[in-house]
Amino acid sequence: xxPLLGKHEDSVPRSIVVMDNARINRDIxxxxxxxxxxxxxxxxxxxxxxxxxLMFESxxxxxxxxxxxxxxxxxNYGLMSVPPxxxxxxxxxxxxxxxxxxxxxxxxxxxxxxxxIFLAKHLSLAVQQHH
Numbered sequence: 001x002x003p004l005l006g007k008h009e010d011s012v013p014r015s016i017v018v019m020d021n022a023r024i025n026r027d028i029x030x031x032x033x034x035x036x037x038x039x040x041x042x043x044x045x046x047x048x049x050x051x052x053x054l055m056f057e058s059x060x061x062x063x064x065x066x067x068x069x070x071x072x073x074x075x076n077y078g079l080m081s082v083p084p085x086x087x088x089x090x091x092x093x094x095x096x097x098x099x100x101x102x103x104x105x106x107x108x109x110x111x112x113x114x115x116x117i118f119l120a121k122h123l124s125l126a127v128q129q130h131h
Contacts, residue, residue: 007036016040051090055082 006012017032018040019025025041032039062081066074082090 002031002035005032005035005037008038009036018042051087051094054090054094055087058082058086 006015008015020042058081059078062078066077
């Protein structure tokens with residue numbers, strides 16, 4: 001990749017590299033910058049702000065509950081553990097976590113994840129009862 005990078009100060013194509021914050025990428029930072037390319041890092045990963053992480057937690061819990069079933073059946077149970085109304089609730093909760101993030105102290109992530117899934121399911125039930 002390095003021979004293909006352009007110099008950012010010359011405004012040439014391929015002069016910006018965007019990377020995640022994986023530890024291995026820190027080791028090649030100097031190499032990229034030595035070509036004159038500009039290096040941008042993604043924001044740190046925040047699972048409590050990502051609704052898909054909540055879905056995965058629910059999916060994996062269903063797989064554990066149905067571990068004696070054939071894999072395809074357990075997989076279907078996992079997928080059905082997150083119906084559309086629960087998925088929408090995950091987005092609402094992730095957004096509220098994002099808004100409250102700056103004012104809250106460091107939290108117990110696992111306890112919060114379980115609470116979030118519990119709240120999403122109850123939020124979903126409340127919305128269903130309201131309609």
